[in-house]
Amino acid sequence: MSTLDRPNPSAQNRRRPTIREVAALAGVSLKTVSRVVNGEPAVSAKVRSRVLAAVDRLGYRPNLTASSLRRADGKSATIGVVLEDVGNPFSSTLHRSIEDVAGERGVLVLAASSDEDASREREIVSAFTSRRVDGLIIIPASHDHSYLLSERQAGTAIVFVDRPPAFLDADTVLTDxxxxxxxxxxxxxxxxxxxxxxxxxxxxxxxxxxxxxxxxxxxxxxxxxxxxxxxxxxxxxxxxxxxxxxxxxxxxxxxxxxxxxxxxxxxxxxxxxxxxxxxxxxxxxxxxxxxxxxxxxxxxxxxxxxPAAIGRAAAEVLFRRLDGDHAPSAHHIVPSRxxxxxxxxxxx
Amino acid sequence: MSTLDRPNPSAQNRRRPTIREVAALAGVSLKTVSRVVNGEPAVSAKVRSRVLAAVDRLGYRPNLTASSLRRADGKSATIGVVLEDVGNPFSSTLHRSIEDVAGERGVLVLAASSDEDASREREIVSAFTSRRVDGLIIIPASHDHSYLLSERQAGTAIVFVDRPPAFLDADTVLTDxxxxxxxxxxxxxxxxxxxxxxxxxxxxxxxxxxxxxxxxxxxxxxxxxxxxxxxxxxxxxxxxxxxxxxxxxxxxxxxxxxxxxxxxxxxxxxxxxxxxxxxxxxxxxxxxxxxxxxxxxxxxxxxxxxPAAIGRAAAEVLFRRLDGDHAPSAHHIVPSRxxxxxxxxxxx
DNA sequence: TTGTAAGTTGACAACGTTGTCTGTTTGGCG
DNA sequence: CGCCAAACAGACAACGTTGTCAACTTACAA
Missing domain, CATH: 3.40.50.2300 (Response regulator)
Structure with a gap:
């Protein structure tokens, strides 16, 4: 088959390399590559450098979705933020400060707009939890948050900002x-x-x-x-x-x-x-x-x-929960002036 | 062990139910539940309703990360957007219009801020691709985008907005x-x-x-x-x-x-x-x-x-690519006035 | 020389899901 | 009543990764 048969030969050729291919190239087992990639100690310097060379040559990038599926803690290193509208100044400033705190921990932020619509809020939360976010920061639009109970029991941290939740006891960060x-x-x-x-x-x-x-x-x-x-x-x-x-x-x-x-x-x-x-x-x-x-x-x-202080505080509370803080719900007030x-x- | 032993009994108890537990409760096989959840046709009405009841009772939510791992197309129904600053009006308006187009297709948006820093841009893209986003929309901060070549070859759609990419041929949506x-x-x-x-x-x-x-x-x-x-x-x-x-x-x-x-x-x-x-x-x-x-x-x-028109156009181009459009790179100009x-x- | 502990490495199963294939049931027709 | 196709259900492997555990190597002391 000549190259002319494919109009765009550069696209969608190569599958992404997996840990298995790296292992084959380096001449070691799957698990050894995993150890190197995750910085686990029990690998000799010689093997480590051989693996890293193979990683580099293949352009291997670990698949975080597969990894979080298998991992003991099941963490996805992703949080979800439900805003009123990612485009409005209050929401986007909040978003930015949450991103800053999350970024320090290598956590990414999914953001979506509820537009003050309760059912949209639920859809967004559902889309987030389907992707197994580790935590949720929510500007509530709905007036019944009991639907989040099962999420929290499954280990998802939840913080409400700007407005308190209804029918759910959770951390809040509000303005006075x-x-x-x-x-x-x-x-x-x-x-x-x-x-x-x-x-x-x-x-x-x-x-x-x-x-x-x-x-x-x-x-x-x-x-x-x-x-x-x-x-x-x-x-x-x-x-x-x-x-x-x-x-x-x-x-x-x-x-x-x-x-x-x-x-x-x-x-x-x-x-x-x-x-x-x-x-x-x-x-x-x-x-x-x-x-x-x-x-x-x-x-x-x-x-x-x-809003920046509110976002920062909310993100800090969230990560404290994710780090295992089980104290009763806290309610922060960020003063206006x-x-x-x-x-x-x-x-x- | 008395309940007093656990200070916060409501938190982190129940693991999230899996498809296996739904199958057990409904008295059917794994695969049948999968069929019902994904709306595949070959399931009798009786079995379907039995499965749905079990889904409902357990509060089962499909795990999209596991699903996309196994799926033939490998799609994560998530795209990544690299903005200059999610908090500034231009970026956040762009973000919002991208979200709107993505939302219609059940796709979620990961957003992050490069702050005009080239290395930050690369880190963000790397974090996105680790999570196997289906596509990327980028306001470039770096001046060499050849590093994205392997991503594109792996099937990730890429669109540049506001500024053209360097050393990479890709779709663009720019202002005049x-x-x-x-x-x-x-x-x-x-x-x-x-x-x-x-x-x-x-x-x-x-x-x-x-x-x-x-x-x-x-x-x-x-x-x-x-x-x-x-x-x-x-x-x-x-x-x-x-x-x-x-x-x-x-x-x-x-x-x-x-x-x-x-x-x-x-x-x-x-x-x-x-x-x-x-x-x-x-x-x-x-x-x-x-x-x-x-x-x-x-x-x-x-x-x-x-910016709203730019974002909309960019998202539409991106999804057209994801739908299999292999035409040569297109360059859209959104007029200013x-x-x-x-x-x-x-x-x- | 042998025993032992520490340091390395690998085989295998499992995470929760879907694709493939095979087997079973049902209903309609001759 | 028997046959066959269509409809339905399930067993199993696989996606890419990590946890567990066992096995191998080395170094050093007895």
């Missing part, structure tokens, strides 16, 4: 949502505001509920009655927040300050203020920092979360 | 970097500018070179001589770009317009303009769009790439 909001509201009150509007995220997201509760609590603590006409909950995304903010600000008795409960909602709120020309008259504090918040006009005061930049310091 | 920059420079010239400064990214990044070349070419086409005193190359990040821009703008003969060759460089350049109070006097066009560019004062005119918002329309 309620306290953060209260600090922001207190800041506004301290600058003389009494009519403070609130725009919040989907109420199916537990942090959205916690944040709104912080708003209610701080108003109550200050003896200010809640006026539901300047509250909009269950918003999603920039456009819907912009609409909500426009409504509040155009009402008969508009708020003198606005607290927005999430990233995109803050941007939507800011857009509305700009469009109405109120951006230097109505105060704005948003939950969650975002790139360029300091370059807007006015610069936006925010309650900043620290107020960054005053201008928009939150406007007086009524 | 040079044309995009030329369009931007032409836009500035059209608004009366003759002194256009340029601030570029690390020259080790091939797209940075291509973009700078676009700048040179368009100036040449317009008959404008290049003045190297208003060009700064090899910048990295916001701070270094801000310094560079400040230098250019404070020089004896400052530019009347600035072209910035990357995301963060644009932000750095904008910061410098703001600090010097020149943001409404000196024009600015940046390569790469970013969130909120439209809300700045002035809003930033950009040459926008389409100019979004005029104000900063690029300032006249000298």
């Amino acid at each position: 949502n309620d306290l953060g909001v209260r600090r922001g509201i207190r800041h506004l009150i301290g600058h003389g505001h009494r009519r403070i509007g609130y725009i919040g995220d989907l109420l199916s997201i537990s942090t959205a509920v916690m944040r709104y509760q912080g708003y209610l609590d701080e108003l109550a603590a200050a003896g200010i009655a809640v006026d539901e006409s300047i509250v909009r909950l269950d918003c999603r995304g920039i456009a819907s927040a912009e609409t909500a903010a426009t409504e509040l600000l155009s009402s008969k008795r508009p708020p003198t300050a606005l607290f927005t409960g999430q990233n995109l909602i803050t941007i939507g709120g800011f857009r509305a203020l700009r469009k109405l020309g109120l951006h230097n008259r109505v105060a704005l504090i948003g939950f969650d920092d975002f790139l360029l918040a300091d370059l807007l006009e006015p610069a936006i005061t925010v309650i900043a979360q620290d 107020l960054i005053a930049r201008g928009s939150g310091e406007i007086r009524p | 970097n040079d044309l995009g920059v030329r369009r931007g420079i032409r836009h500035l010239i059209g608004h009366g500018h003759r002194r256009i400064g340029y601030i570029g990214d690390l020259l080790s990044i091939s797209t940075a070179v291509m973009r700078y070349q676009g700048y040179l070419d368009e100036l040449a086409a317009a008959g404008i001589a290049v003045d190297e005193s208003i060009v700064r190359l090899d910048c990295r990040g916001i701070a270094s770009a801000e310094t560079a821009a400040t230098e250019l703008l404070s020089s004896k003969r400052p530019p009347t317009a600035l072209f910035t060759g990357q995301n963060l460089i644009t932000i750095g350049g904008f910061r410098a303009l703001r600090k010097l109070g020149l943001h409404n006097r000196v024009a600015l066009i940046g390569f790469d769009d970013f969130l909120l560019a439209d809300l700045l004062e002035p809003a930033i005119t950009v040459i926008a790439q389409d 100019l979004i005029a918002r104000g900063s690029g329309e300032i006249r000298p």
Whole structure:
């Protein structure tokens, strides 16, 4: 057969070499190659170098899936991360810091987006466990995590971030949502505001509920009655927040300050203020920092979360579990902080 | 032994059930369970439902690593993506659109960050291939990809995005970097500018070179001589770009317009303009769009790439290869477009 | 010289699954 | 009733690796 018979002769020719072929070339047994590859001690220098030469010549790469199948601990050196959306800044920053901690231990990260869909969360977890990940880090979208019980019993470590799990006792790493909001509201009150509007995220997201509760609590603590006409909950995304903010600000008795409960909602709120020309008259504090918040006009005061710290903490807890820590579930709180930049310091 | 002997009785008790245990419970052979699980036809309805009941009762989840080891095609239903940084907007948007295409086919995505480090790129690829990913999508950091030859010969599909590979013939999906920059420079010239400064990214990044070349070419086409005193190359990040821009703008003969060759460089350049109070006097066009560019004062005119389209195209090419397409390497160009918002329309 | 321990090496089974092949049952038809 | 094809079920080997255990070599002391 001439080479012309195969249009692309370079592709898919050579199978990947196995440990068996390396052994044959080096003139030793399978097991000896395995020992060399895994750095086990009981191999003479002479044999070792012969094996390494064969490894090199064949371009042998160990097959980790076969290895983890056989290994006593069954570890795959892979963890799975369920994010809200791998493309959004909060999730991807979290992802990055998890990757950093995992990378130090030679562990790889599978990541997928639930898009706030409970059934998607389960599908992703199922795909992860089919591949026998050693651990899971989850931003929950579902509201019942009892389905994870069997996974944990099988030895998979599980850590929840950003939001607590439901019907499952597990490690968590959360932001101090309620306290953060209260600090922001207190800041506004301290600058003389009494009519403070609130725009919040989907109420199916537990942090959205916690944040709104912080708003209610701080108003109550200050003896200010809640006026539901300047509250909009269950918003999603920039456009819907912009609409909500426009409504509040155009009402008969508009708020003198606005607290927005999430990233995109803050941007939507800011857009509305700009469009109405109120951006230097109505105060704005948003939950969650975002790139360029300091370059807007006015610069936006925010309650900043620290997604990198959350991710790092979550990964550290996870690996501690994988190292055999069996202590009762721990609940970490990563503090948020107020960054005053201008928009939150406007007086009524 | 009393339960008190084990402090955490819920953890790590039950091993994961195997196909063998399902078979025993259902009273059939291994192979029959395998057939049911994989939806093969030759199983009677009665046996099938008996097996499914057993699967359900034991909470059996197939072990994909064992399965892919044995399977004829050896596919792991997993692909690896080497990004610059999973946390940056360009990379994570790319990641997300790849995930979407992969998800439709039940394929999971491993992602890792090279941080522009060639050796890190190789380590990541090695970790991916050890896990026998079916395909690789790579934003290259290294400048020699011949090491991937053996992977491809072993049947791994490989697609390069954002930048071309070196010393390896492979599919690519790129932005029209040079044309995009030329369009931007032409836009500035059209608004009366003759002194256009340029601030570029690390020259080790091939797209940075291509973009700078676009700048040179368009100036040449317009008959404008290049003045190297208003060009700064090899910048990295916001701070270094801000310094560079400040230098250019404070020089004896400052530019009347600035072209910035990357995301963060644009932000750095904008910061410098703001600090010097020149943001409404000196024009600015940046390569790469970013969130909120439209809300700045002035809003930033950009040459926008389409990372989601790039990711989608790359994933589609990859899966076409995995489906057996052996045609010669294809090179896709995803066009950029100019979004005029104000900063690029300032006249000298 | 022999015995013994330490240091090396290899044969074999097993991890959980699927491909192949063979054997058994069922149903329809003459 | 007998035959045959089609439908169904199972035994066994194999995927690439590591754990176990036994066997071989060497070096050194008795």
